[in-house]
Amino acid sequence: MLEKELSVPYDLNMKLDVIGAFSMEAGHFSGKVKIQCGEKEANAKSVLGIINLEIAANKPFRLSVEGDDEESVFAKLEKILNSACEKSKR
Numbered sequence: 001m002l003e004k005e006l007s008v009p010y011d012l013n014m015k016l017d018v019i020g021a022f023s024m025e026a027g028h029f030s031g032k033v034k035i036q037c038g039e040k041e042a043n044a045k046s047v048l049g050i051i052n053l054e055i056a057a058n059k060p061f062r063l064s065v066e067g068d069d070e071e072s073v074f075a076k077l078e079k080i081l082n083s084a085c086e087k088s089k090r
Contacts, residue, residue, distance in 0.1 A: 001066040002074045008081055012055040016047075018084040023047045025076050031067015033077070044077070 012019060026033040026044040033044035035053060037060075042049030044063070055061050065074045 001064060002070050003062060003064040004074075004078075005060050005062050006078070006081065007058050007060045008055070009057055009085055011057050012053075013051055015084055018080060019047055019050050022077060022080050023050060025080060026073070029065070029067060029069075029073045031065065031070060031073070033066075033073070034064045035061055036064070037061040 023045055035042050035044050035050060035055075037053040037055050040053050042053050044050065053061065063074070063077065065077070067073075
């Protein structure tokens with residue numbers, strides 16, 4: 001299992017395109033993908049689950065990926081979050 005604490009410089013709920021792309025990518029993975037923010041935890045394959053976490057700008061959250069090819073999946077999910085960071089700087 002891979003697990004890492006992350007944060008993003010934007011309110012994730014304001015980036016529904018990012019949430020959609022993130023959950024779609026997670027959905028292609030046969031293993032488990034979870035996000036924990038504070039006391040709340042969600043299946044990262046669920047758009048509504050991610051929205052319910054209410055991840056605010058610079059608020060830390062934990063991403064965990066478990067299963068075959070977890071390194072590749074983790075990298076793809078992190079890339080989706082980082083690409084939104086680049087777009088928000090423009």
